[in-house]
Amino acid sequence: MISQPLISIITPIFNAEKTLPTCLQSLSLLAYENIQFVFVDDCSSDNGKKLVKTFLNDREEDNLSLLIQHQNNKGAAAARNTGLDHAKGEYIYYVDADDQLEPNTINDAVLLAVKTDADIVGFNWYLAFDKNKRKMTQPTFTSPTDALVKMMSGSMRWNLWLFLVKRSLYEDNQIRFIPGMNMGEDLMVMIKLFAVANTVSYLDQYLYHYRQSNNDSLTKTYSEAHMLQVSNNVNQAVIFLKEKSLTFDLEKFTAFLKLNIKLPLLISNKTSQYRRWQSWFPEVNQYAGKNKDNSWRTRLLERWALSGKFWLIKLYYYLVIRVVYGIIYK
Secondary structure (H helix, E strand, O other): OOOOOOEEEEEEEOOOOOOHHHHHHHHHOOOOOOEEEEEEEOOOOOOHHHHHHHHHHOOOOOOOOEEEEOOOOOOHHHHHHHHHHHOOOOEEEEOOOOOEEOOOHHHHHHHHHHHHOOOEEEEEEEEEOOOOEEEEOOOOOOOHHHHHHHHHHOOOOOOHHHEEEEHHHHHHOOOOOOOOOOOOHHHHHHHHHHHHOOOEEEEEEEEEEEEOOHHHHHOOOOOHHHHHHHHHHHHHHHHHHHOOOOOOOHHHHHHHHHHHHHHHHHOOOOHHHHHHHHHOOHHHHHHOOOOOOOOHHHHHHHHHHHHOOHHHHHHHHHHHHHHHHHHHOO
């Protein structure tokens, strides 16, 4: 029997008492034994810590798993760094405290990683709502460059929980999250990880359940602070890429990336959001509507925003987002 490599699963928690039971239940059902669970409590004020302690106490002969408690709230990026600093596994995986996994997630991802000697293994996911869930399919990627192009063009998601990653990629390349930069931190880190990976593999299975409320699924609002954090993380990722020998048009795909990042500003009925779209990353507006990997609807929205046809964006919002998606996303 082939020995199982140790996997470190990192879960930051902050006032997640309501969703933690479901998350912890899914972790307890994982069909893989050699796991180090690393929970980082970011100064919560609820009973989440007690739930985690009970979960850890129920794991007999587990001397590696632990709960780390921040003395003050530092944010998600710092919590993830704390988890990384205490991880012992050959591979790193992240699970958010309000989500859950299929029981075979780690087992199947590790099997493929070992078989292909992959630095990164990615897979598909479910978008879970209050009353239903939708399968969300990641595109197949065959190389680190292929994955980078697809992430930057918007056809592939960059969420941490979609990838099992060798810990050596983090350590050998000094890859960490930027404390305080809690929006877009997953984008920055995953771009860096793919930029230094040698071999990657895609697992065509739906393994992660990402929970989203019905209201949050329809619109997203970025504050000025959020936009600054995202901008910082994006700029750090691009600087990192510029230092690598890449075989794709970095300027063009950086523009596509920035356009996709600010797209949520157009999923709104507020003219002020449309104007923020025009002024955020203005240097890439010349690429609006030119990314063929985007849907025709997204390309139209970008063109309307660029030309100031805000009434068309607002009409789209009420007809498509509120009526059509409002029925689907329940």
